[in-house]
Amino acid sequence: MQRRHMATDILVVGNGGAGLRAAVAAAEANCRVLLLSKIGADRPNSTAVIAGWGAHVPPQDVESYFRMVVEEGNYLSDQDLAWQYATEVVDRMPELRRFGVEMHLAESTLERPGTARNLWYFPGPPRRLGDAIRSPLRRAASEKGATVLDDTLVTRLLTSDxxxxxxxxxxxxxxxxxxxxxxxxxxxxxxxxxxxARQNNPAGTTGDGFGLAYAAGAELVDMEFDTFMLSHQQLQALFTGRLTDEEALSTPGAHHSCGGVKVDLARRSTLPGLYVAGEAAGGTFGSARLGGSAVGDIIVSGCLAGLSAAETARDKPGLQLDQDQVVIERARLAAFFDRDGLPARALAREVRRVMWENMGPVRREAGLQSGLEKLRALRAKAASMSARNPRDLRHAVEVGFMLDVGEAIAVAALRRAESRGTHWRLDHPEPSNTDWLCNLIVRKGADGAPDLTARPVALSRITHAGPCRIGSAWTGGYVGLAA
Ligand SMILES: Cc1cc2nc3c(=O)[nH]c(=O)nc-3n(C[C@H](O)[C@H](O)[C@H](O)COP(=O)(O)OP(=O)(O)OC[C@H]3O[C@@H](n4cnc5c(N)ncnc54)[C@H](O)[C@@H]3O)c2cc1C
Incomplete structure (x- = not known):
């Protein structure tokens, strides 16, 4: 395996809306920027396939929009992050026009059924509406001096002190x-x-950022909250026993991760030097998010992360890389070529099946526990994965991320013995603010297994948590309402 070296001020990983906006912000702050992405501009990522809607918040609506975000997240949002998002999105969305993004205001009921309001609409080619955001931002990043490399998979973060x-x-x-x-x-x-196994995201949405940050020692938050595409009627039938497990598992699948890497207002993770933006970051949306807010968030958080990273880079001397870490990673990757073992794609299919059947829309203690054990058995099998070319190796690396992230989701879903927002525990069908007004934090323990901590939510702005719901506005309604 040949080795090449590159040096930059800011490394951005991912060429969706969040990564591109971060690259533009850091380049405008006069930093050298390198943007790496495993998916090229010719293939879709989640940003490219959006339904076309993004949050529009006029200045006078900041307070009410913030309240909607926190209520939709059933009071688990980091309220400081949610407030920052609600205030910043006012200007950051229309500012996209500065980079040549075409957008207009149109009436939509996307955020909450029955409550039509104006959202930004991004017109683009059929099934690639998000290219209306991605292409101009990519052009802007290059024009401002960022180096953009596609088909490059980040496999490990390097740390020093x-x-x-x-x-x-x-x-x-x-x-x-x-x-x-x-x-x-x-x-x-x-x-x-x-x-x-069932989901509507483009290929390659395998939680790599969660896995990279987790392996390096960063905290993940709210990992038990993934949006599944059950309609209001299906969800109601699931909770009243009129929808069988089998029927629930025949629904379209997963759509969006609400949790992710824990960040502060500077969009810095719990590891110095590591910033996180877009769907890879958790905290803003708590247990469910409003329609259109993902696009608002990738633009706001991307910009903030790029600016904060640039601020850090400004006065920092380049640090020496720990060559031991590089040698270990090279040996790990090269070993896949030396083995004559299992193809990674087959293992990835197994992981997806276990995740869908045990950690998907149908969650009960026994199923989650058995899913966790199955993931641990697959981890043992993954030790013998082999690769014949770089594409195979990509899948093998992704399986490693999937196993870590799947385990983090499983332990959090197992611990949260209630139903709230997008987390549906059929053996605990009620939300409980008395017991569960907390965020579950997962980090890699010293023994390599996930270490879980429950932290009470800081009710910093809305000081009283109101009634909570099961479901999300995005899927067309809620089941029940309880304190
Ligand atoms: C069908 C669909 C419709 C949607 N419609 C809307 C909508 O209308 N409005 C809305 O607000 N939200 C919508 N969403 C949600 C929204 O699209 C996403 O949350 C958002 O685009 C995520 O953007 P991102 O920049 O965080 O990540 P992405 O756009 O997913 O980009 C991630 C990038 O990271 C790269 N990457 C990943 N791992 C690695 C690695 N290891 N090494 C190198 N590169 C890596 C990938 O190549 C990819 O380019 C929709 C989602 C889907 C699936």
Missing amino acids: GSVNGATALDLTTGDLVVVSAKAVVLATGGASGLY
Whole structure:
């Protein structure tokens, strides 16, 4: 495996809306920016396939929009992040026009059924409406001096003295190992809906950013909340026993990850030097998110993460990479070629089946527990995965991320013994603010297993948690309402 070195101020991982907006912000702050992405501009990521809607918030609506975000998330949002999002989205969305994005206001009921209001609409080619955002932002990033490399899979974050200062990546065309040293890294790798057998995200949405951050020691938050596409009627039937498990598992599947890497207002993770934006970050939306708010969030958080990373890079000398970490990663990747073992694609299918059947829309203690054990058995099998070319190797690396992220989702879903927002525990069908007004934080323990902590939610602005719902506005309604 040949080795190449690159040095930059800011490494951005992911060329969706969040990564591109971060790259533009950091380049405008006069930083050297390198943007790596495993998916090229010719293939869709989640940003490219949006239904076309993005949050529109006039200044006088900030307070009410913030309240809607927190209520929709059933009071688990980090209210400081949600407030920052609601205030910043006012200007950050129309500002997209500065980069050549075409958009107009149109009436929609997307956010909440029965409550029509204006949202930004992005007209684009059929099934690729999000290219209306992606293409101009990509052009802007290049024009401002960012280096954009497609078909490059980031496999591991590199750290020095506890601070993230680079990454290793695999050139999917040549199979070379690319070693990047950077003063700060922005992860904008999207969500993890591709962990489930049934889902509507483009290929490759395998939770890599969650896996990269988790492996490096960062905290993940609200991982039990994934949006599944059951209609209001189906969800009601599921909770009243009129929809069988089998019928629930025949529904379209996973759509969006509400949780992700825990960040602060600077969009910094719990690891110095590591910033996170877009669907890869958790905290803003709590247990469910409003329609159109993902597009608002990728633009707001992307910009903030890019600016904060640039601020960090400004006064920081380049740190020496820990070459031992590079050697270990190179040996790990090369070993896949030396084995004559299981093809990674088959294992990925197994992981997806287990995740859908045990951690999908039908969640009960016994199923979650058995799913967790099955994932651990698959991890043992994954040790013998083999690869014949860089594409196979990509799948093998993704399976590693999927197993870590799947385990994090499973332990959080198992612990949260209530139903709330997008988390449906059929053996605990009520929400409970008395017991569960907390965020579940997962980090990698010293023994390599997930370490779970429950942290009470800080009710910093809305100081009283009101009634909670099961379901989300996006799927057309809620089941029940309880304190
Ligand atoms: C069908 C569909 C319709 C939707 N419609 C809407 C809508 O109308 N309005 C709305 O607000 N939201 C919508 N959403 C949600 C929204 O599209 C996503 O939440 C958002 O686009 C995520 O953007 P992102 O930049 O965070 O990630 P993405 O757009 O998913 O980009 C992630 C990037 O990271 C790269 N990447 C991942 N892992 C690695 C790695 N290891 N190494 C290198 N690169 C990596 C990928 O190549 C990809 O380019 C929709 C989602 C779907 C699936």
